[in-house]
Amino acid sequence: MDPRRTFRFPFAVLLTVAIALLSACSTVGALLGDDVRFTPMQLQHSLDRNFPKHYDKLGGLVSLTLMNPRLAIPPDGDRLRLDFDVGLGALGSDSSKPSGRFALTSALRFDPSTRGLHLLDPRIEQVDVPALGGAMNSSARALLNSWLAQYAREEPVYRFDNSLLDKLGSRRIGTTAIENGHVVVHLDQ
Template sequence: MTPRRHFIAAALALATGLALAGCSTLNAVTALLGNQVNFTQPQLQQSLDRNFPKHYDKLGGLVSMTLLNPHLSIPQGSNRLRLDFDLGIGALGSDSSRPSGHFALTSALRYDPTTRGLHLQEPTIEQVDVPSLGGVMNSSARGLLNNWLAGYARDEPVYRFDNSLLDRLGSRRIGRTDIENGQVVVRLGDN
């Protein structure tokens, strides 16, 4: 094969790779359909991955908790999403950055104009497994987890709308948020 043919073959391979990468990116693009915006599980997961791990201290560092490896799923037929986390708990200065357990929650979502994001709404802890605590949560760990959950739902979005999406929405009002058919659907109205 001549050098020119090597160059053409390499260029075609690169173009094919970029096209395939572009196709997977297109699948994650937010869909604006009439009076709604749809978000997929991969979009929400990508947002979570950028914002974890998170570390929290209580009682002046006597008890600490680290949440790692978030995994978001939208169970088919459910109107709530599920979030699974690895959980690290430390006491008296011990390391909480390594997973020592797992917990899962389910939640609806709501839009908050202050953060321009989708937040947990009425989250419920579904499962807690912390083998280092005998598989169950003690009162300190449960309090730390519940405090985190309340603060997280109030202050931190699972997904934040970017400027390009808000520009596309223009003056339309963001209304109710539903979870249906494996997607998050944000309903839109006129101002």
Template structure:
């Protein structure tokens, strides 16, 4: 067989193969779902913590650090464990003095292009400096933070390349299924 003809056939097969791979990627992207793993969400959280909050003119401070995100088996909610530092009357809150955990569903917010906590619930609190339990002021501080965070801060923000690939497709519901976050796309 002619070497030039063999080269042309090989080049043609390679171009067709690359075209098919491109179509497969586009077809997969234009499916009805976009999925995110716990590791992807964890990476996003790592970039956004620690967070420091002062309340009552700095008399009380709260620092949340070291978020650890997981999706428990057979659950439709994710879990996030945090180390928490509490300070009062100007004392330092940058070191962990306890921890707490929350569970939550997720929702997509078109304003931030992000996945936000939806219906978060504080599951567990362990702050030894407070006798291992929360008092009313620390519970109010955590609940205040949690409400603000759920409204304003995404757990994960869609990047521009993903938004460009989605084009005019609308984001539908967001669910946690089989250990991953599934964002359903409307037609």
């Protein structure tokens, strides 16, 4: 038996396992470079775990339920797009069923207090609520804008887990950008 052949097999297996582990790791950038990249699918999974969300205003006279978030990052854009189904209720009517939808675009920022990526300068791009004649009235728009401001301030779109933060070690998170269809978190020394 050729000893070189015996050595090549375990080496090839080890190399294959190492490559598989690196490709499965979403934080390869943290291990190899100056940034961490997230795919739209990673952010979508995070959103799926955190919706639907229900909000009552005016002592429950008006309610808003946001459900079925859909995230997209245009390949040539610098903002992500979020589409939601929205349920509106008034005077005790049910808001758990979609009565329309809306879309927003936003940049992202990192917030160290939540260890997450939050909306930055979100803009409502499209609203379609057939029950309101296809457009939103002022009270529904105010409710939606109120939710959007609160959500951008308090709720991350994506929260960094402990294993990712451990891999970053002493490196600090710098700017966050949307580049080539990915969210890119740049790392400082």
